Amino acid sequence: MVKVMATGAFDILHLGHIYFLKEAKKLGDILIVVVATDSTVRKLKHEPVNPEKIRLDLIKELKIVDKAYLGYENDIYEILKEIKPDIITLGYDQLHDEKTIEKELKNRNIKAKVIRLKEYKEGSDLEGTRKIIKKIIAAYEIQKTIERIEGENK
Amino acid sequence: MVKVMATGAFDILHLGHIYFLKEAKKLGDILIVVVATDSTVRKLKHEPVNPEKIRLDLIKELKIVDKAYLGYENDIYEILKEIKPDIITLGYDQLHDEKTIEKELKNRNIKAKVIRLKEYKEGSDLEGTRKIIKKIIAAYEIQKTIERIEGENK
Numbered sequence: 001m002v003k004v005m006a007t008g009a010f011d012i013l014h015l016g017h018i019y020f021l022k023e024a025k026k027l028g029d030i031l032i033v034v035v036a037t038d039s040t041v042r043k044l045k046h047e048p049v050n051p052e053k054i055r056l057d058l059i060k061e062l063k064i065v066d067k068a069y070l071g072y073e074n075d076i077y078e079i080l081k082e083i084k085p086d087i088i089t090l091g092y093d094q095l096h097d098e099k100t101i102e103k104e105l106k107n108r109n110i111k112a113k114v115i116r117l118k119e120y121k122e123g124s125d126l127e128g129t130r131k132i133i134k135k136i137i138a139a140y141e142i143q144k145t146i147e148r149i150e151g152e153n154k
Numbered sequence: 155m156v157k158v159m160a161t162g163a164f165d166i167l168h169l170g171h172i173y174f175l176k177e178a179k180k181l182g183d184i185l186i187v188v189v190a191t192d193s194t195v196r197k198l199k200h201e202p203v204n205p206e207k208i209r210l211d212l213i214k215e216l217k218i219v220d221k222a223y224l225g226y227e228n229d230i231y232e233i234l235k236e237i238k239p240d241i242i243t244l245g246y247d248q249l250h251d252e253k254t255i256e257k258e259l260k261n262r263n264i265k266a267k268v269i270r271l272k273e274y275k276e277g278s279d280l281e282g283t284r285k286i287i288k289k290i291i292a293a294y295e296i297q298k299t300i301e302r303i304e305g306e307n308k
Contacts, residue, residue: 057172061217136290140291
């Protein structure tokens with residue numbers, strides 16, 4: 001039984017996440033997902049739209065996910081002692097560096113392979129979180145413009 | 155085998171959707187979800203953020219969903235001939251009227267019970283689509299304000 005681990009913020013679920021998780025699961029038998037805490041998301045990316053508990057609960061609802069955990073607050077390696085993955089996957093755009101992770105794993109005597117996944121080629125079909133946010137803001141700006149114009153004509 | 159049908163836009167998936175689908179499935183054995191087309195979403199609510207194909211593909215990834223279809227363009231009852239549900243569930247906030255649906259079903263000789271689900275009591279834990287959109291816009295407005303202030307101090 002090969003345990004594969006994938007991590008991420010999974011803020012506003014989209015098909016890019018599903019693709020990432022499916023590619024990860026192909027590498028083994030069981031897919032375990034670690035959802036980054038709000039503080040980790042803040043450090044690595046931005047203020048999360050959805051709080052960690054909600055992001056975790058939603059990830060658990062996916063067919064592809066066998067088990068899901070919330071990451072640890074300060075030490076991202078701490079959870080590995082619990083999960084004991086055989087493979088740790090990295091998304092193509094995740095900032096973590098393979099070499100650094102492998103070194104940290106060795107220091108902690110954790111035997112896991114680190115594999116970076118490739119980018120989805122048919123990317124145009126996917127609606128990433130950033131794309132979704134951009135669309136919402138664009139719609140909001142259009143609405144504001146309409147309101148301004150309508151106001152001017154009153 | 156009791157077939158339960160649930161419909162919706164499912165634009166930006168959130169725990170409110172999961173709650174709705176879980177409550178629906180409790181009424182039978184198989185949960186079939188009909189995802190509203192973009193044109194139906196436009197008529198009933200607003201411009202969808204995610205296109206119908208993407209909304210459908212994401213719904214199919216949920217553990218709770220046994221089967222998912224895209225609705226028909228013009229006649230929302232057309233799909234019922236294919237699915238043959240025993241129960242049609244309505245979300246607590248879905249605009250459709252039970253009586254009208256029951257009448258239309260009778261006219262078409264479709265035997266299905268229409269059941270409206272109750273609102274989730276712990277609603278504050280859920281992040282609905284509208285709440286998510288509001289949060290994104292609020293963050294955007296704050297960012298714009300910061301940029302304006304920073305610009306003024308240059």
